[in-house]
Amino acid sequence: xxxxxxxxxxxxxxxxxxxxxxxxxxxxxxxxxxxxxxxxxxxxxxxxxxxxxxxxxxxxxxxxxxxxxxxxxxxxxxxxxxxxxxxxxxxxxxxxxxxxxxxxxxxxxxxxxxxxxxxxxxxxxxxxxxxxxxxxxxxxxxxxxxxxxxxxxxxxxxxxxxxxxxxxxxxxxxxxxxxxxxxxxxxxxxxxxxxxxxxxxxxxxxxxxxxxxxxxxxxxxxxxxxxxxxxxxxxxxxxxxxxxxxxxxxxxxxxxxxxxxxxxxxxxxxxxxxxxxxxxxxxxxxxxxxxxxxxxxxxxxxxxxxxxxxxxxxxxxxxxxxxxxx
Ligand code: AMP
Ligand code: MG
Numbered sequence: 001x002x003x004x005x006x007x008x009x010x011x012x013x014x015x016x017x018x019x020x021x022x023x024x025x026x027x028x029x030x031x032x033x034x035x036x037x038x039x040x041x042x043x044x045x046x047x048x049x050x051x052x053x054x055x056x057x058x059x060x061x062x063x064x065x066x067x068x069x070x071x072x073x074x075x076x077x078x079x080x081x082x083x084x085x086x087x088x089x090x091x092x093x094x095x096x097x098x099x100x101x102x103x104x105x106x107x108x109x110x111x112x113x114x115x116x117x118x119x120x121x122x123x124x125x126x127x128x129x130x131x132x133x134x135x136x137x138x139x140x141x142x143x144x145x146x147x148x149x150x151x152x153x154x155x156x157x158x159x160x161x162x163x164x165x166x167x168x169x170x171x172x173x174x175x176x177x178x179x180x181x182x183x184x185x186x187x188x189x190x191x192x193x194x195x196x197x198x199x200x201x202x203x204x205x206x207x208x209x210x211x212x213x214x215x216x217x218x219x220x221x222x223x224x225x226x227x228x229x230x231x232x233x234x235x236x237x238x239x240x241x242x243x244x245x246x247x248x249x250x251x252x253x254x255x256x257x258x259x260x261x262x263x264x265x266x267x268x269x270x271x272x273x274x275x276x277x278x279x280x281x282x283x284x285x286x287x288x289x290x291x292x293x294x295x296x297x298x299x300x301x302x303x304x305x306x307x308x309x310x311x312x313x314x315x316x317x318x319x320x321x322x323x324x325x326x
Contacts, residue, residue, distance in 0.1 A: 017134055017179060026141025028174050034061065036151040036165045038179035039135040041101045041187050041203055042158040042282065043165045044073065044148030045173065046138070055117040055147055061172045064154040069120040070147040071103050071188070072127050075139035080127050083112050083145060089193040089213055094129075096212045099136065101184050101203025103128040105192040118147045128188055134179040150187065151176075155237055157282050157289070157321075160185050164286060185279035186313045191217075201313040203278075235320040238289035238300060242322035246301035253301040254288055261303050265291065268303075274311045281314055285321065 025035050032054045035046050045062065047054035049072045059066055074080045077094060084106040086094065093102065105126045108114065112125075119125050130136065139146055150158040151165040151173075159165045162178035169176075189202035191209065197218040198206055206217045249255055249263055257264025259272035266284045268277035288300050307315050 017177060021177065022134070022137045022141050025138045025175060025177055026143070029138070029142040029146060030144065033174035034058065034172075035138070035174055036159075036162075036169065036176040037135060037138050037148075038132055038162070038177065038182055039073075039130040039148070040132040040183045041130070042160055042182055042185070043151040043162065043176075044135070045151035045165075045169070046073070046142075046146040046148040048142075049118050049145040049147040050113040050115055052115045052117055055115045058147065058149065059117070061169065062149065062152070062154045064149065066117065067120050068154075069122060069126060070118045070149050071190075072114060072118060072125055073135070073139055073146045073148045074127060074129050075136055075142075077129060079145060080129060082109070083114060084109050084125050084127055087193050089196060089215070093191075093193075093209065093212055097204055097208070099129045099131040101128075101131065101188040102209075103188045103190045103202075105190060105199060114145065115147075124192075126190060132179070132183070134177065138177070155235055157238060157286050158187065160279070160282050164283070167286075181279075181283070183279065184275075184310075185281055185283075186310065186317060189313070201316045203310065203313065205309040205312065207309060235317075235323075237321050237323075238285050238292075240289050240292040240298065240300050242285075242318065243299050243301045244318055244322050245304045247304070249301060250299070253299045254292060256284055256288055256300055256302045258303040258305050264303070268305070268314075274306065274309050274314065277305065278310045278314055281317060 028035050029046055032048055032051050034057055036043055047058050086106055090104050103126050105124050108123055108125050114125055152159050152168045160182040162176050165176050184203040187202050189204040190200040191198055195218055197220055199220050210217050254265040255263055257267040258277055268280045302318055305311050305314050
């Protein structure tokens with residue numbers, strides 16, 4: 001079904017996507033337009049990675065600092081190998097984990113056509129082959145590498161449904177494709193190899209990476225600004241302030257619970273399932289944020305969440321959501 005938006009000139013929102021709509025999204029992307037589409041992690045805002053003009057629009061629309069490089073999304077491993085060079089470790093991980101929620105920062109290949117604006121002028125590029133079937137079909141239909149940061153205003157909560165994209169970007173982009181809610185719910189894991197270093201925790205856990213490579217995974221220490229230029233301290237931020245690891249609620253707090261806790265306004269996972277919590281995280285943060293501003297509560301309090309598996313990514317996002325804004 002194709003729903004024409006009546007609001008501020010947005011071209012389309014679709015449910016139950018069919019091939020016609022996928023082709024239309026591919027065509028719009030090829031023409032240099034901005035199209036938001038679902039992936040298994042969060043909704044991405046796509047644009048041709050080889051077009052300076054399209055990439056400029058992404059940064060403008062999101063209000064994203066230009067020093068924060070974008071992830072290039074591809075429709076196949078071959079497409080990735082045309083752009084960048086993958087070492088043995090990266091190839092082994094790709095073999096096991098692509099398509100999927102893991103991004104590799106790798107050296108650009110000679111003769112590549114990726115816009116300098118995508119990589120913020122670095123000689124490396126971040127690449128991902130997403131698992132979501134809709135994302136794969138759109139990327140195949142576009143036929144060119146697509147840069148796609150999360151489809152939200154920079155610094156705010158990432159969208160995991162089309163309506164959340166709409167909230168942030170209506171009237172500013174050419175199309176939104178509605179493929180339902182995202183399965184993973186947090187962004188991709190970002191790594192570099194030689195040695196394997198976790199630049200951002202995400203949908204694939206360091207434990208999984210270690211199991212496949214049988215080598216140690218290093219963690220990026222705070223302040224290593226050159227390797228992961230865009231890892232801003234304050235990010236994923238609701239309007240309300242956020243307090244972490246809360247056991248006892250203060251009167252001015254609403255609780256975003258985890259596990260078997262009392263008085264939770266919303267619970268990320270009553271059964272303490274980390275995958276379920278990741279899937280609910282951004283949606284519930286947004287929902288509580290609306291709630292908080294309506295009822296004049298001040299603070300979103302969050303239950304402690306174990307720092308294992310995808311819990312590492314959840315804690316990373318919550319830490320940035322609670323960081324001082326600047
Ligand atoms: P986002 O699009 O918000 O999911 O963020 C993508 C992140 O990927 C950026 O914030 C960077 O930290 C990281 N990234 C992208 N390209 C590179 C690169 N060439 N080198 C290191 N990190 C990168
Ligand atoms: Mg983002």
